Amino acid sequence: MSSMPGELPIPAMADVDLGTVLSALADPHRRAVVLDLVSGDGAERACSSFPLPIAKSTRTHHWRVLREAGLVRQRDAGNGTFVRLRRDEFDARFPGLLDVVTDISTVEISTAGSAPAR
Amino acid sequence: MSSMPGELPIPAMADVDLGTVLSALADPHRRAVVLDLVSGDGAERACSSFPLPIAKSTRTHHWRVLREAGLVRQRDAGNGTFVRLRRDEFDARFPGLLDVVTDISTVEISTAGSAPAR
DNA sequence: CCGAAGGTTCGAAGTTTCTCGTACCTGCCC
DNA sequence: GGGCAGGTACGAGAAACTTCGAACCTTCGG
Secondary structure (H helix, E strand, C coil): CCCCCCECCCCCHHHCCHHHHHHHHHCHHHHHHHHHHHCCCCCCEEHHHCCCCCCHHHHHHHHHHHHHCCCEEEEEECCEEEEEECHHHHHHHCCCHHHHHHHHHHHHHHHCCCCCCC | CCCCCCECCCCCHHHCCHHHHHHHHHCHHHHHHHHHHHCCCCCCEEHHHCCCCCCHHHHHHHHHHHHHCCCEEEEEECCEEEEEECHHHHHHHCCCHHHHHHHHHHHHHHHCCCCCCC
16 A cells, blocks of 8 residues: 555555464564564664574565564665554554463463473 | 363363464464354354365364364264363463454454445 | 264375575665 | 675475365264
């Protein structure tokens, strides 16, 4: 839709499919990125600032998946690209989803390596 | 874990991974089934009672995925098999997830074919 | 007993996903 | 200008997913 300078094309939120979103969030790398964005202040962030242990081209792939799933907005600015969560739009379309996934993931992380039972 | 008569093996809820769950729910057929179960009274249901337009062997596959993702419990009883949501367990492990996905899906269904905007 | 109904197992085919390396492009900086 | 950092595009390989049909098994109903 939007064709602002450097803005990469994204689907209208109304066209975004829940299955596509769940698939996008199913991947650990992508979920980590989204989690990182959610815990931020909503400001734009450099794509290069995410510590993903994967090749450049693979990263490009994941950003595309997240973009096409309606989760992020991406902008090309000279030598780098920047992303921003489509927070409000997304919440309006899929109320609570981001919060729930975030909360669960946060618990998972804080609970990692503290298993008394075994 | 459980090896009751006819009970098919399921993972302990603590071992269930969020990514696996999201993948399981990403498939339309499986999501439809879960949705159907959630809207029910929690009672056991015959696997054959779900109107899935797919081959028998494919259905077996989907039930296995849902089972291994920790979403359902499955029981073999004579000539048929029966399923039940692992509602309470699942909610304790992934609070709100089932509700959110259910709510979103319900809206999607009730909104289908009523798009004034364009 | 015999058939139909419900399921599983076992390939197999087709598609998708994740991953990478290589080549290439574009700004920024010295 | 030359190099580097950040990215994209493309092709390829490996793995996973979805689907099916065929063969087989069990159970229930006549």
